[in-house]
Amino acid sequence: MNWELLALSPPGWGGALLRGLATSLQVAAGGFALGQLIGILGSAGKLYGGPVIKDLMEIYTTVVRAIPELVLIVLLYYAGTAALNNLMGGLGFSSVDISGMLAGILVIGLVQGAYSTEVLRGAILAIPPGQIEAARAYGMPPAMIMRRITLPAMLPHAIPGLANLWLVTTKDTALLAVVGFTELTLATRQAAGVTHEYFLFFSAAGVLYLAVTLVSNVLLQALERRASRGMVRRRT
Amino acid sequence: MTDQQMPEDIETPPPLPKLSALMRPHRLAIMAVAAALLILMIVKMQWSWLPDYAGMLLAGLWITILLLVASTILGFLLAVPLGLVQVTGPKILSWPARVFCTIIRGTPLLLQLWLLYYGLGSLFPGIPEIRHSFLWPYLREAWPYGLLALTLSYAGYEGEVMRGAFAGVPHGELEAARAYGMGRWKVLTRIWLPRAVQRALPTLAGETVVQLKSTPLVATITVIDLYAIVGDIRQSTYLTYEPLLFLAFLYLCLTGILVTIFRHFEKKIPSRGM
Numbered sequence: 001m002n003w004e005l006l007a008l009s010p011p012g013w014g015g016a017l018l019r020g021l022a023t024s025l026q027v028a029a030g031g032f033a034l035g036q037l038i039g040i041l042g043s044a045g046k047l048y049g050g051p052v053i054k055d056l057m058e059i060y061t062t063v064v065r066a067i068p069e070l071v072l073i074v075l076l077y078y079a080g081t082a083a084l085n086n087l088m089g090g091l092g093f094s095s096v097d098i099s100g101m102l103a104g105i106l107v108i109g110l111v112q113g114a115y116s117t118e119v120l121r122g123a124i125l126a127i128p129p130g131q132i133e134a135a136r137a138y139g140m141p142p143a144m145i146m147r148r149i150t151l152p153a154m155l156p157h158a159i160p161g162l163a164n165l166w167l168v169t170t171k172d173t174a175l176l177a178v179v180g181f182t183e184l185t186l187a188t189r190q191a192a193g194v195t196h197e198y199f200l201f202f203s204a205a206g207v208l209y210l211a212v213t214l215v216s217n218v219l220l221q222a223l224e225r226r227a228s229r230g231m232v233r234r235r236t
Numbered sequence: 237m238t239d240q241q242m243p244e245d246i247e248t249p250p251p252l253p254k255l256s257a258l259m260r261p262h263r264l265a266i267m268a269v270a271a272a273l274l275i276l277m278i279v280k281m282q283w284s285w286l287p288d289y290a291g292m293l294l295a296g297l298w299i300t301i302l303l304l305v306a307s308t309i310l311g312f313l314l315a316v317p318l319g320l321v322q323v324t325g326p327k328i329l330s331w332p333a334r335v336f337c338t339i340i341r342g343t344p345l346l347l348q349l350w351l352l353y354y355g356l357g358s359l360f361p362g363i364p365e366i367r368h369s370f371l372w373p374y375l376r377e378a379w380p381y382g383l384l385a386l387t388l389s390y391a392g393y394e395g396e397v398m399r400g401a402f403a404g405v406p407h408g409e410l411e412a413a414r415a416y417g418m419g420r421w422k423v424l425t426r427i428w429l430p431r432a433v434q435r436a437l438p439t440l441a442g443e444t445v446v447q448l449k450s451t452p453l454v455a456t457i458t459v460i461d462l463y464a465i466v467g468d469i470r471q472s473t474y475l476t477y478e479p480l481l482f483l484a485f486l487y488l489c490l491t492g493i494l495v496t497i498f499r500h501f502e503k504k505i506p507s508r509g510m
Contacts, residue, residue: 070453075480171343
């Protein structure tokens, strides 16, 4: 095998792969953050909202989780940007040019939001109800209860599920390759296509993805240990 | 690595609502809005292409279902030994199994698919033994690589699930089986495996839905499944939204059918107090 092709500077393709990895991680981090925001709002809506909000949230999570991510990404990436431009044109604004990065973050965030809603809903339900009742008895308004009691108290229950979602998110960014967004997988395919060293480059990208997963695992386990300080350890 | 496993509450769907629960006023209002949207979509959008492509869509649907069924069955057959050796096997077997599961679960399926199709596909023609073997006509097509990638992926994820399920079967049951004089193989086939599958069934149902949602990836290596057919329709009719929306609707139906089938099996399992 021709290892020199992985050199960091051209004619090696190592630099292109690392740039792809950086793009992938940015989209994953942005999408994950957006997903958590949607998840917090969604789980609050599912647990505390009125009947209409509850049903709408149920429809959102069910539909998003039943349709393949690839189809959602293609649908939202192409059709979503076209629809937004139509809307802007209809309102008299000039059409906006949505960067691939922003569209990718929005799409990944919308998909992850559905899964995150379910994880956070389960975690909030795991909080002893007395803690939230006590906060209410102190006269805290709902938003303050959420900020001071519910979110911190649910964290140890939510972290295993959220850690799993983060790992899924890093891998889901690869799907953006199908819509032509140059993240790690597409950069790898371009490098492999030019050099015809398919095995070398796809293996190299696999090692990069695996490294992200393993490093994330170590960090997430440390985070989980820290978040569950003082909790009674459940016997498994 | 257990923290990577999906918590069961996201995988097990809630029980289906009763008909009376659907008749509450706000739900009727939501259904009315949904019906209005649907009618608007039918009237305002272009659907004249649908009858022309019905045959192709059915053929694509068949390929998608075939890939799903074949890869889940083959993958599950691989997953049982993968899970078992991680629980009881000697180090020389359990270690490779763990590495395999970690690699499969740590890299995107799209990358695995492309590695197999483009990577192996570019290596095979250079090996004369393979070129002249009876397998060569198949290896020149795309679907064996798609099936292999989907099977390995399912095996990797389910190997981990089965590991947890095997480890979770109470020891007393296995000891009781041994006390009855059952051999190791009989303990496995009569007690350990059935009990592990029972425990894993809700997770397996969720994972099979995930597998269904992974099948359209094979369209990127030129397998003509449902997703590829819809891509063709989009190109030849110049329609952006309609084929994709129809595709999303079809997958929604497929997921619903899959969940119903698994729920039927879950109901058959006797549980305490029933």
